[in-house]
Amino acid sequence: xxxxxxxxxxxxxxxxxxxxxxxxxxDTDLPAGEKPYRHVFTTSxxxxxxxxxxxxxxxxxxxxxxxxxxxxxxxxxSGFTLCDASNCIGCHSCSLACPFGIPTFNKDGKMQKCDxxxxxxxxxxxxxxxxxxxxxALRCLNEEDYERLRSEYLKQKRVEMVETQWGTL
Numbered sequence: 588x589x590x591x592x593x594x595x596x597x598x599x600x601x602x603x604x605x606x607x608x609x610x611x612x613x614d615t616d617l618p619a620g621e622k623p624y625r626h627v628f629t630t631s632x633x634x635x636x637x638x639x640x641x642x643x644x645x646x647x648x649x650x651x652x653x654x655x656x657x658x659x660x661x662x663x664x665s666g667f668t669l670c671d672a673s674n675c676i677g678c679h680s681c682s683l684a685c686p687f688g689i690p691t692f693n694k695d696g697k698m699q700k701c702d703x704x705x706x707x708x709x710x711x712x713x714x715x716x717x718x719x720x721x722x723x724a725l726r727c728l729n730e731e732d733y734e735r736l737r738s739e740y741l742k743q744k745r746v747e748m749v750e751t752q753w754g755t756l
Contacts, residue, residue, distance in 0.1 A: 590728065592703060593728050594641075600721070606716075627640050645703065651689075655698075656678065672697040
């Protein structure tokens with residue numbers, strides 16, 4: 588069954604729990620220069636703050652998978668993009684191909700990235716970032732639920748945009 592990580596920015600409080608859980612789950616060595624797989628960003632527009640929790644988008648046609656000359660990246664049956672860095676030569680082709688700049692490299696020069704806590708999901712556990720999100724901004728959903736929520740969210744945003752544009756809000 589295909590799954591998706593769903594993020595709802597209106598629910599995010601920028602608490603960084605997702606990022607900390609991800610670092611803990613993946614034993615990220617910050618002092619050695621390793622970067623977390625999940626980042627939390629804050630933006631401000633007209634005095635209104637928005638928060639974003641970002642990691643690998645697990646693209647359907649992931650350009651990183653195509654760009655890797657060593658076949659270190661693959662798609663699993665759930666739709667997540669997985670990495671086996673054992674053959675990684677550190678060429679950064681995946682990082683250059685990724686439109687989001689997601690792949691990072693460890694102290695040995697090997698690529699690393701979010702795998703949606705593949706091992707946890709094998710045991711029917713939620714990804715670490717999803718499990719600790721106190722507001723429900725991050726969820727791991729089957730594709731049908733993901734598409735329904737995404738459609739509802741985008742429809743609401745279009746309504747808000749039109750109402751704002753025409754002064755009816």
